[in-house]
Structures are given as structure tokens and as C-alpha cells.
Amino acid sequence: MELTATGLGSGLDVKGLVDQLVAAERQPVSNRLNLREARANAELSALGKFKSALASFEESLDALSELEKFQQRITSVSDDTLITASADSAAVPGRYSVQVGALATAQKIASGPFASADAAVGDGQLSISVAGATANIIIDPTANTLADIRDAINDSLDNPGVLATIVNATDGAHLVLSSAETGALNTITVAATGGDGGLDQLIYDAAAPSNPMTELEAAADAEVRIDGFTVRSATNDVAGAIEGVTINLLEADPGELIDLSVDFDQTAANAAVGAFVNAYNSLIDTIKEVTAFNAETGEAAPLLGDSVVRGVKDSLRRALGNAFDIPGASFRTLADIGITTEASGNLELDDTKLSESITASFDGVGELFANADGIVAALQVRLEGVMSSTGPIDARETRLKDQLEFLGDQRTRLDERMERVRERLLDQFNAMDRLVASLQNTSAFLARELG
Secondary structure, eight states, X not given: OOOOXXXXXXXXXXXXXXXXXXXXXXXXXXXXXXXXXHHHHHHHHHHXXXXXXXXXXHXXXXXXXXXXXXXXXXXXXXXXXXXXEEEOTTOOOEEEEEEEEEOOBOOEEEOOOBSOTTSBOOOEEEEEEETXXXXXXXXXXXXXXXXXXXXXXXXXXXXXXXXXXXXXXXXEEXXXXXXXXXXXXXXXXXXXXSTTSGGGGGOBOTTSSOOSSEXXXXXXXXXXXXXXXXXXXXXXXXXXXXXXXXXXXXXXXXXXXXXXXXXXXXXXXXHHHHHHHHHHHHHHHHHHHHTOEETTTTEEOTTTTOHHHHHHHHHXXXXXXXXXXXXXXXXXXXXXXXXXXXXXXXXXXXXXXXXXHHHHOHHHHHHHHHSTTXXXXXXXXXXXXXXXXXXXXXXXXXXXXXXXXXXXXXXXXXXXXXXXXXHHHHHHHHHHHXXXXXXXXXXXXXXXXXX
């Protein structure tokens, strides 16, 4: 019977020998692939850190990129149950005295009582007008109940700003029409024409001597006194009376004086500048990490000597060190407002000097950053070129990913070649094993014959 089990003829561990021979042949190539993969992955990871730090720094510029974002105002009121206030960058810091004489109200009118919401009212055409806009609503004889009329008004595509509801009271169901907008100009007029005359029960005209519908609440403007001057507003948000300031009226109290103050939001400005400095320093620290060299161990970081990283660092540093020619500006350099560059490359912020600069010229500090010829614009130009999808970082990442894919293919081909080597060696050792077995059988036969 022919031997098929490996090693039985020779007594050798053929499988173990083949494994060792294959491993010995694989190791040099596998080590080279491992080294190249490790380098590519390390470089890809370092580029990811660098790109993330750049993105964070770019994001920190957003709060400084527009004057309105930087030059925020803060408001305070002595009684926030009566008013609240907000201010934009057009507001001039100041102190104001406010009295709320009356709130703006929306007109509300109601019909007389009907037996129920399902009671028939009449058919024809209802013409509802508010502030010069009119909706002509046809009430069909087959859909002429109080509820049908409510729905027809609310569903009208030309609805001029009226909400129709039904209130079921002890005396019956009432159709209530409310203006969607406050203010004296937003009065409701209801006219009825044609049909069976039943819609005449819903007529309302403030100028008429009498009306079938009753006014529940008049349309009125808000009235507020600011530093003794009377201001009227169609809404309870009074904007423009003080430039850049919106006063939100909550409750009327004619005899109550409310103090309103508008100030520069120095806290927000300080925070925005501080975030900018911290983001830049974080970027520099990341650059140091990915380009470091340990003289004692000889170990180099993945991006040591990288031209892209070095170019970005040098470009940003030059931009931050520039003097910016901004017409009429109070400050021309970062050092003017307390931001200097240390020997390490990091920025150092003098909080006291920054606060003094903001106090001296709040707009000037904002202009230094947000002006079209200022710091943020200069930095954004440099970052856009590097961070774009066609920039050097994305291009490098693409090359590294392609390289890793190529190395993966190389490893697959190595595995396939090693499998062929394994099969060849097994065939050779098995042939030897069969030969040894045959020789051993011949030797045993001769020993018996000659013995």
C-alpha cells in the first residue's frame, strides 16, 4: 500500500520543515511591507491630526470674521417682567429710561349666538378685509353652517390674516374672528353679498353706527415712552426707536420707569480673541508633535521635515506678524492689543492689555480682525489653499491611501506566492519521503534474504 502521510517514510517532521522554510522566505518581504505600511499609516494619522488642528483654528476665526459677530452688544433692564431688550452692532452704548404705556393688541370680534356650531347661517359671499387685503369667500348652500363658515375662512388661500374659531358659551355658539397681527391698522371688516341674506349676521364695519358682530378687543398700537419721547409700534417688539436696539414689551405699567442699558459685550470679545489664541497654540503644539525629533533615541515623528507642514507654519506666522494697513484703524498689529509671539512659536495673550484695548476702541479691535484687510482675511486666504479638496493635504492623503492599497495588493500576491512555494516544497519532501520508504523496504528485504 502506497504511503500518503507526510514523514512516515523518513521519520522527519516534513510539515514543520516546510513551515519554517516558507516563513524564512516570507520574512524579508513581509518585513519590508510591514515597515512601509507602518510608515504610511503613521504619516496618514499625523496628517489627520494636522488637518484637524487646522480645521479647529479655521473655525476659531469665524467669531472674528465679521464685525457684527465680534462687536456684540449686551443689554440689561431693571425689570424684565415688563420689558426685555436686545441690541446689534449698530447700537451705541448708553442708558435709557423706558415706560410701557400700552401693549399692542390684535382686534377680535364675535358674532351673536347660534344654536350650535352645526346651525345653518346662510349662503352667499363673505368679503373679509384686513389692512387693505381682502378675501372673497363663497359660502355654498350645502356647506353653510357656523362650522362650515369657520373652516372656509381658515382654509381660504386669500385669507388676509384672520383666524376663525367657535366659542360654545351658555347662550350658544359664537363665531370669533381674530386678526393675526397686532396694531391699529390691522382692523377687520366683514361684508356679505348675495345668497339668502343669512350671512348678514356676520357683517362688521368699525365705521358703521351699529354691527351684528361685537368687538371683543380693539386693534391698538403699543405705546412706550423712551427718555420722555412717545413711540408707537404696531407690534410689541419696538425696533428702531433706539438705533440697533429692539425692545420687547411684555406688560404695560404706565407709571413704572425701567432702566435700559446698552454696553459693549467685552466678555464675548475677550472670549473670541482668547479662543483664537488657544486654537492657534493648539495648532502649533500639533505641528511640534508631528514634526518632532528625539535626539537621544534618534526617533523622528512622521512629518519631520515635511514641506507642507513647514510651509503652513511659516505662512501663518508671517501673517500674524504683519502690520495691517486698515484705514482709520486704532491698531495695526496683534502686539498693539496684547498678543505676542513667544520663542516657541506659540502666542501669548496679555489679558490686561487686551481689555484696555477693547475699552479704548472696541470697534478698533474688531476692525483689526474683521476688516477686509485685517488679520482674519489674511489667515483665511492661506488656510483655504491648504484645506481645499484640491490642496496639498488631501492630495497627500490620497497618495498614502493609494500606497496602502498597493501594499495590500502586494501582501495578497506574497500570500499567493508563498502558498505555491509551500505546495512545491511539500511535493518535493513527499517525493523524498516516498523514496526513503522504498529504500527502507528494499533494505529490509535484502536483510531477510541474506540473513
